[in-house]
Amino acid sequence: MKSHIAVRSLAATGTAAALGLGGVLVAATPADAASLTTSYTCGTLVGDKTFAVTIRLRLPASVVTGSRVKARPVHATLTLPADVVAGLRFIGVTEISGTATKMFYRVGKKSVGMKNVKLAKTPVPASGPMPIKADGTAKAFIAPAPGRYAIKVPKSFLFNGVDQNGEPLPGSPISCSLASGAPAKIGTLRVTRH
Numbered sequence: 195m196k197s198h199i200a201v202r203s204l205a206a207t208g209t210a211a212a213l214g215l216g217g218v219l220v221a222a223t224p225a226d227a228a229s230l231t232t233s234y235t236c237g238t239l240v241g242d243k244t245f246a247v248t249i250r251l252r253l254p255a256s257v258v259t260g261s262r263v264k265a266r267p268v269h270a271t272l273t274l275p276a277d278v279v280a281g282l283r284f285i286g287v288t289e290i291s292g293t294a295t296k297m298f299y300r301v302g303k304k305s306v307g308m309k310n311v312k313l314a315k316t317p318v319p320a321s322g323p324m325p326i327k328a329d330g331t332a333k334a335f336i337a338p339a340p341g342r343y344a345i346k347v348p349k350s351f352l353f354n355g356v357d358q359n360g361e362p363l364p365g366s367p368i369s370c371s372l373a374s375g376a377p378a379k380i381g382t383l384r385v386t387r388h
Contacts, residue, residue, distance in 0.1 A: 259386065346379050
């Protein structure tokens with residue numbers, strides 16, 4: 195039974211990583227395309243597991259200091275590896291979904307919260323890897339003083355996962371953190387006086 199729980203927890207961990215990176219996608223109004231491949235490490239019943247995630251978004255060319263940078267939609271994709279997906283099938287999980295909380299991406303030293311970050315109901319495939327999409331909203335913020343600010347993905351977050359019956363995946367909420375040495379900067383925000 196313990197091995198079954200461990201596999202389910204591991205699968206939930208993968209989905210959590212997707213949500214964490216999804217949050218940063220709301221950091222900017224549409225303009226220049228940006229991309230980052232990074233990874234998160236999440237605690238599971240079988241130890242820490244790390245998952246790669248590729249994020250693509252559009253960053254504003256520039257904003258004026260003191261202006262309101264409006265809330266933006268969040269989008270991200272993580273692909274669970276085939277062995278984790280096989281574990282899901284083995285314990286009878288046919289679909290997973292969930293939410294993420296305590297998520298903040300950064301604009302320079304400023305932390306900006308995210309809300310309503312959800313993992314859409316995703317069927318477990320019959321074979322191979324499992325792409326998972328996450329969506330949500332990041333809150334608006336006021337542009338800081340003139341200068342150039344690094345935009346970075348969240349350092350950490352919590353994931354609450356459920357199966358096809360709405361039952362919590364073992365280990366939820368699962369704590370995830372940016373993997374050691376993983377890149378965090380996805381772009382730069384230029385703030386001007388006028």
